[in-house]
Structures are given as structure tokens and as C-alpha cells.
Amino acid sequence: MRSQAAELVFDEATKQYPGRPEPAVDRLSLTVPAGEICVLVGPSGGGKTTALKLVNRLIPLSSGDIRIDGTSILDLDLVTLRRGIGYVIQQVGLFPHMTVEENIATVPRLLGWSRQRIRERVLELLELVGLDPDHDRRRYPAQLSGGQQQRVGLARALAANPPLMLMDEPFGAIDPIVRARLQEEFLRLQRELGKTVVFVTHDIDEAIKLGDRIAILREGGRLAQYDTPARILAEPADEFVAQFVGADRALKALTLRTLGDLDLRPGTWLPGLPRVPVATTLRDALAVLVAEGHERLIVVDEAGEPLGTATRDDLLA
């Protein structure tokens, strides 16, 4: 089920906490097109969380405006606004006294859905986020691993099929291996659901991996650059952005494309050349060449059938 996604516009959005000399978010203006993932990234204290919570009014705007599909959040009733937005946080915040099923059913229940419809939706969501509908449904949060809890948190946020999702470092507290898997699954999910997502992280690699666009906030909540990952890596707007994305930005850019994006050369299938799956990123493919001391590799499809070859220069072109 594909919901309509919403366009999100920050219009000079500003948050000035009382008793603070500087704003936490300073005249932030950016548009997240419907169905895109916008990643807010920046140093700690850069105002990412604040910017995110301005959207569902967990923090009130000091000045400026935020619009969802053209409607100012200030014109919406608070409960309606929040029920239309999926909200996922790092600490997950599952209700410890409710089973997984009850947690996921929270918003549908408030919306008065029928039992039958809620049950079906819960099962569908458990499947979607990779949990076992039979076994995990009746468990309590305390009986789940951190990764599983975060999946439940995601399912709960998706329950009423909101067009907009706000996610604040959802994978921040999870070990790197599970984290990478959750990122992959999140991308798969997003291809299926096509929601508008604002995703906060302070990990630039996560931003590059997940974002359709990346907004880099600097201290004081000022927008340093808002662009696609490729352009941010290729043309950092200033010294701050260049520093933030790191000296290895050329290498990072290689993670944005896979072997499938190259024009492969027809080749002779020399034995001894490394065989690399077509879905591999150029960076990982390069790593294989470096590790094995070759100039050329054979690209294979899922079944292991050769598709063509690529040289090191092809990868770096």
C-alpha cells in the first residue's frame, strides 16, 4: 500500500531557546520533495534534533514557518498533525507494558480502526520490518534485542501509514553490523513505501548511504549546504562542509554507485581475475582490486554469470 507522500518546507524556521544567546536553529529554509529522504547531518549541538522536533511541534517555532503539503503546521490541530507524522527516536520509546502488537496498534486504535483492520495491519507491518508475525507479536519490548526494538519502533511509526516520517538517529544505538542491515532494509522499505522522510544522523556515511539529499547543519543551526550526496561530495560549499565530509570524500563518492552503473567492457573471462557481484559499490570493488593486486575485475550477476569486465580506471572515472 503506497501512501501519498507529502512535501515538507522549512521556511526561515528559527528556534531560539529562552536564556540562550544564539538560536539553536537559525532561519532554516529548505524543501524536501514528496517521497524523498532528506538527511539532516552535522556536529553535535548543531540543532538537528531541534529542527526535527519543530516539525511535529514537540518544540514550538520561535519564528518562521514549516509547511506540509502547503499547510502551515501552525494551522493544524496538534493531535491531527502528530498522528499524520511517523516519529522514530534513538531511544525507541516503546511502551514497556504493551506487547509488540499493542505497541504497533497504538495510533490505529486511537484512530478507531476496527479490530480486524488493526490485526491485519500489525501482521503486515511485522512482515515489512522483518519480524516474525507469529512469534514476536506477543512479546514485550524487554524481550527483544535493540535491533528488534528499533524495528518495532519503525513499524509503530508506520502504522497509520503517515505520509511523512521523522527519524532521529534511529540506528544510533545499534551495533555496526545490525545497523548496516537496518539501513539496507530501510532503503528497501522506502523504495516500497515512498514516504517523505527527514532522517537525523551525525554519521556522514549514513547520510551518504540513505539520503536523496543531505542538509548539513553547522553549529548554531545554520544550513551549510543542502544538496544531493554526489554534489556535496564533489563540490562542498565551503571549508566547513569539506572538513565535515572528510578528506576521503572522493572515496566516499564511490559508494554512491555500483558496478551496475558502469558501461562494462566485453571481456575475456580470464581465470584468476576477481569476480564481483554487479550490486557491489565502486568503493568495495576498488577495495577488491587493491587487495588482490589486479587491474581488472569480472562483473557477475546474482547467479554468478559474467556480465562483463571493468578496469580500475573505469571505477575511478
Added chain:
Amino acid sequence: MIPSFGQGSACERTNGWWCTDWLRDHWGDTLQPALLQHVELSLIAVAVGFAIASALAIAGFRFRLVDAPVGALADFLYTIPSLALFQLLVPLTGLTETTVEIALVSYTLLVLYRNMVEGLRGVPADVLEAARGMGLTRVQTFVRVELPLAAPAVLAGLRIATVSTISIATVAAFVIPKGLGEPIFVALNQNLFKTEILAAGGLAVALALTADGVLVLAQRLLTPWSRLR
């Protein structure tokens, strides 16, 4: 002088520790009524105390200004020895059940109030933020999240309040001839009949243990999740 224990059995005449025939003869006219009265006294005290503590706790939780004075008052009531409290109340409310209940209720308030407020305050911040973010109203957050999460603390308080009320209620016999304190009181005053003292005291202990057991069971049934952490 050897006190006379009337015309009962040999056991009674020698003031035995456990005279089965006396127990059999006086279960119906002494022990059972005393037990039922004791249950009634305790039940009313805990129920009224629970109601008052709930109202105060909700107020103290929502308005921090209320918390300090209410907490201090409950603390103060708790420190007055029960006999002294009865003495203080008698001139006001007489030798009545009201006097007893006022005193018993006073003792439940502290434990119940403190546990309720602490239970409500103990709800993790991330859980509350998730609830707000999902669009739960204040009332919905309270009813669906804060109250159930406070339940283990509330039930723990209820256990302590119930057991201590059952124990303190034996002192009620100083004011009114009711409850399991009464047979003890009578035996102490008249002939120090050991079987009667032992039986009534034993019943009070058994009652307290039973009530505690019931509440533990309720805790397991009502908050199955609370033992997982």
C-alpha cells in the same frame, strides 16, 4: 495466686497454649466474628486510603507545588504512634469506628501516596516523548501510558499498606470492641488465657499473609511485563 479459668476443660483450667476444645467451642462466637470485623476494618481503611491517596497523588504529580505539603503531611501522620493517634482522636470523634478508620487511613496515606507519585514520575522520558510524538493527548498519555507504568509501584505500595493496616488494626480494640485485637485485649485484661491470645494473633498474621499473597498474585496478573526487566 493461680487464676481460675472457669469450668472448661483441663487444658483451659491449666491455661494451656493450644486448647483445641476451646477453639472449637469459641470459633463461632469469638474468633470468626473478630476475624470478619478485622477484614472489614482493614478493607475499608485501605479502600478509603487508596481513594484519597490516588486523588492526592494525581494532584501532586501534575502540580509540583502540591507535592511538598502533601508529602510532609503524610510523613507527619505516619510518625505519630498509633496509640497516641487514637488518644488524640477520641475527644473529637469518640469511641467509634470512625476514630479507628481515620487513624488506619492516615497510616496508609504515606506509603500509597509516595509510591503512586514515584511510580508516575518514574515513567521514562523517551516513552513519554514517543507518546507525545504519536499524538496522544495528555489524558490518553496518562490513562494508557503513565498509569499502567506506575502500576507496579502502586501495587507494591498497596501491599505494604494492606499488611501494615491489618497489623495496626489489632490496636483498634483499645477504642472499639472489634477486630482480632478484641479477643487478645479481653484475654490480656481478664485471665491471660494463652490459647485465645495465640489464636487471635495467629489469625491476624495469617490474614496479613493471605492478603499479601493475593496482592502478589494480582501483581503478576496485572503487570506481567514488569518482571521481565
